[in-house]
Amino acid sequence: MAHSVSFFQISGKNGKKLQSFYKSVFGWRMSVMPDAPMAMVDKEGDGIPGGVGASQNGAPSVTVYVTDDDVDKQLKKIGKAGGTTALQPTPLPNDMGTIAGFTDPEGNWVGIWQPGKAQAAPPPKAAAPRRAPKKAAPKRKKK
Secondary structure: OOOOEEEEEEEEOOHHHHHHHHHHHHOOOEEEOOOOOEEEEOOOOOOOOEEEEEOOOOOOEEEEEEEOOOHHHHHHHHHHOOOEEEEEEEEOHHHOEEEEEEEOOOOOEEEEEEEOHHHHOOOOOOOOOOOOOOOOOOOOOOO
16 A cells, blocks of 8 residues: 555644635635534645644644554554554544554654545546537538
């Protein structure tokens, strides 16, 4: 599995102020999540989705999440390499997967996301492009 960066999160003391700021400066479209202090940033072009909102402890932070198909196994590997588990595996609602977090040897906080069953299904195939109807050949005049 490629370990791509699949999600970002920007948090701070005033989530609504942060959301307004990023909407204003980048034109990001966001969807407010019910019962959560986070708004989801719509994925655009070749970018990745993200979230902007209030942090749990009020401290500002920017976090990236790396995709992995086995969060528990990856946390063990991280520990052996000198990292520290900072967030135990936590299931997300609506079968969106599991997240966990660690700090690297320099203290940077990085998230890990294990996709849930809802994300594991292959994406639907795009419909074949529609072809323009063929134009009828001009009728020949009889001589």
